[in-house]
Amino acid sequence: MDVTSPLLAPAVPAALLQGGLMMAGLIVAIGAQNALVLRQGVMRAHVLPVVALCTVSDWLLVALGVFGLGALIASQPLLMEAFRYGGAAFLAGYGALAARRAWLGQSGGLQLAGRGSSLAGALTSTLAMTYLNPHVYLDTVVLIGGVGAQHEGMARLAFVAGAWFASAAWFAMLGFGAAGAARWLGRPQVWRAIDALVAVVMWTVALQLLATPLRSA
Numbered sequence: 001m002d003v004t005s006p007l008l009a010p011a012v013p014a015a016l017l018q019g020g021l022m023m024a025g026l027i028v029a030i031g032a033q034n035a036l037v038l039r040q041g042v043m044r045a046h047v048l049p050v051v052a053l054c055t056v057s058d059w060l061l062v063a064l065g066v067f068g069l070g071a072l073i074a075s076q077p078l079l080m081e082a083f084r085y086g087g088a089a090f091l092a093g094y095g096a097l098a099a100r101r102a103w104l105g106q107s108g109g110l111q112l113a114g115r116g117s118s119l120a121g122a123l124t125s126t127l128a129m130t131y132l133n134p135h136v137y138l139d140t141v142v143l144i145g146g147v148g149a150q151h152e153g154m155a156r157l158a159f160v161a162g163a164w165f166a167s168a169a170w171f172a173m174l175g176f177g178a179a180g181a182a183r184w185l186g187r188p189q190v191w192r193a194i195d196a197l198v199a200v201v202m203w204t205v206a207l208q209l210l211a212t213p214l215r216s217a
Helices: 011-027 032-043 047-074 077-104 106-113 119-131 134-148 153-185 188-211
Strands: none
Touching: 011 047, 011 134, 011 153, 032 047, 032 119, 032 153, 032 188, 047 119, 047 134, 047 153, 077 134, 077 188, 134 153
């Protein structure tokens, strides 16, 4: 299809909005990666590198999904099942760790999390939370990629741009905005509540993964 076709023009802003809203809906959910960025932001420790790494990683995974990898994964039932059960196991395990911190009151360690933490350590943790979490691939590569791949020409690029903008805006707000709420978020009881919520969300998503076979959108 000719990307300059007038018939495509109305689809471009719609695709831009769709990409942004879909990415925002998926990324805002409390998860391992967001919790890590929030902790780094509260401590004002290596915030820019961590935010940049999360953002660029999302950009890469979204682009891979929209431009082919998402459809490839979705066409392989065994691979989809591996993502399904692997993602559920990862989320259940992370939820258990969050629940343990909330129960034992270990969330008060938030104020020590960034103390003495090296840049390499922060980036290594960020990479692990991003690329070792199968649910990240399900959101960005399979789900967003599957929807974005249905667009053509400039509309597809607009969808990607919308998703990219939502990702960059969210991580920047989360990382740099956390410093302003440091006094509130630094309270042990507040972080215990956050960890409890993280556990509930992680377990809920894990159960959803186990209960419903994955399908591309």
